[in-house]
Amino acid sequence: MQFNLPTINLFGEQAIEQLLGEIRKKGWKSAFIITDKYMRKSQTYERIIEVFSLAKIKFKVFDKTKPDPSIDLVEEACQYISGVSCDFILTLGGGSAHDLGKGVALMSQTQEPIKTFVGVHKIHHQVLPIVAVNTTSGTGSEVTRFAIISDTQEKVKLAIIDDALIPAISVNDTQTLLSMPPSLTGATGMDALTHAIEAYFSTDANALTDAYAIKAMELIGQYLLEAYNDGTNKKAREAMAQAQFMAGVAFSNASLGYVHAIAHQLGGRYHLPHGLCNAVLLPIVIDGLLKKDRTVRIHSIGKALRAPGSSYGLIGKIKQMNAKLNIPDALSKIGVQKEDLSDIATKALEDPCRITSPVQFNHNELVELLVKGL
Ligand SMILES: NC(=O)c1ccc[n+]([C@@H]2O[C@H](COP(=O)([O-])OP(=O)(O)OC[C@H]3O[C@@H](n4cnc5c(N)ncnc54)[C@H](O)[C@@H]3O)[C@@H](O)[C@H]2O)c1
Ligand SMILES: [Fe+2]
Known part of the structure; x- marks a missing residue:
């Protein structure tokens, strides 16, 4: 290792x-x-x-x-x-x-x-x-x-x-x-949360990457909204800087999963901000992972984000964070077109980020997941 x-x-x-x-x-x-x-x-x-x-x-x-x-x-x-x-x-x-x-x-x-x-x-x-x-x-x-x-x-x-x-x-x-505008704070903060969660899910995760990922989630859950609502809040900015750093260390070593594999295609195709793509995709992909495998380890993520008990509590919590950051709740609302989904799925399956996902999807399953997220 x-x-x-x-x-x-x-x-x-x-x-x-x-x-x-x-x-x-x-x-x-x-x-x-x-x-x-x-x-x-x-x-x-x-x-x-x-x-x-x-x-x-x-x-x-x-x-x-x-x-x-x-x-x-x-x-x-x-x-x-x-x-x-x-x-x-x-x-x-x-x-x-x-x-x-x-x-x-x-x-x-x-x-x-x-x-x-x-x-x-x-x-x-x-x-x-x-x-x-x-x-x-x-x-x-x-x-x-x-x-x-x-x-x-x-x-x-x-x-x-x-x-x-x-x-x-x-x-x-x-x-x-301090000069980051709220939309950039929100999107990049959710990018960092996605890094921490995908690194934690990763098949290459280990005790070191888990420690960085979990602490990053805790800090993001605690400080992202504060930084979004008041960009001059130095304590929140410092906490978010450390959180995204830790999330970066976690995923640099453990790699990522399907949220990023798909987000790279949306960014490449529609020129949407990377963090925005991740934020919208995160609840959609977690739902898809859990539907295929109930044993995906999400308990500690829910705890770190102080989400209510069940797995669907975690998805609800992420959706709630997105809503508070004014991030749309569906792929169609950020301009994703239904006719592009098959090609997006094909290219996402070629993206190296998906290799470490704990659950794998075939092309049909991935298209289905994206259609549901439209
Ligand atoms: N290499 C990696 O590990 C990795 C991981 C995730 C994402 N990415 C890539 O990073 C890119 C996105 O980066 P990003 O989200 O940091 O945004 P960005 O670097 O694209 O910057 C977006 C805009 O924000 C402005 N900006 C940056 N800092 C600012 C500040 N302090 N105050 C005011 N404006 C500021 C910039 O001038 C720019 O116009 C994507 O291409 C994505 O694929 C890379
Ligand atoms: Fe990212």
Whole structure:
């Protein structure tokens, strides 16, 4: 068994400033910053530049990150970095910036096509180190071995899963998280809850991943609504930052299940926010798992979320959380089309995330489950 996470993880109100000492210890001198236009104008960016100035780091900035980064965007960023000295990549943003950065850390060091690396443990060369400054709570991408890159031609999200992609340093700075609008807080918080639940269900779960997953669920149950209702609540923001971090560690090591396997198809096809897809799918998939196998271990999840006794109490609790976060309760309400369901099911069955689900579905069963969730 192996259990991995970044070696250095910085939290709190001065997390960005703490980077200075860590960067000095590494002896790095040049960086490539990957962010988006919004973040480039932020105070967080200014604080990072101040740290770079003190550490005498030369840098180049790519600020064209878009939600759900594509293969083309990875190639464009690699072109931009080509021939430039770069000791590390600093990603500033949510899951999209980190995933783009992971794609560049990987693809700037090889001539092979990106699809060579799709799946589990396909990387056999050294990739650039990553410092992931995380601004959402969250995908957990700042701690995970996953890079999710969109294939816009095939309309799917590709999952590259390898320990080589785990950032060297993760940063969750509290001040940075305060500016998240409620819709982003809600969707990313439910993404984190889905990570914790799918990691706990996973056939690869173990005592270590369970500990991270259960604690993450407890904190999300306690603090997500508080952070959603008052984004300036530092205690709730810090708790959610830690919760999504733990959920990330849990799923990075135990992997995921059908919620993510399907969500990747909805994101790739309709460009819907990843967390929103997971939130809507979570009760639908848990219901499907339980209908096929009553022994799926959900008791501790219900306890962690303080849901009423029965398994259906847990589903009801998740639906209630979604309602309070203004998240729709049906796939059709987020634009999923009935005629696409068969293709979505086919592609979800090809997604590596479903391999560790405790219950497997065939194509017909998966379509049936999705029709029910429409
Ligand atoms: N690699 C992994 O382990 C992993 C896990 C789950 C999801 N993902 C991927 O992550 C992506 C989604 O990431 P995300 O949900 O973090 O959103 P995101 O990174 O796509 O960002 C969404 C929007 O929020 C804005 N934003 C980010 N932080 C902000 C802040 N603090 N204040 C105000 N605005 C802010 C961004 O500028 C952007 O416009 C998806 O592509 C998904 O597939 C990756
Ligand atoms: Fe996710």
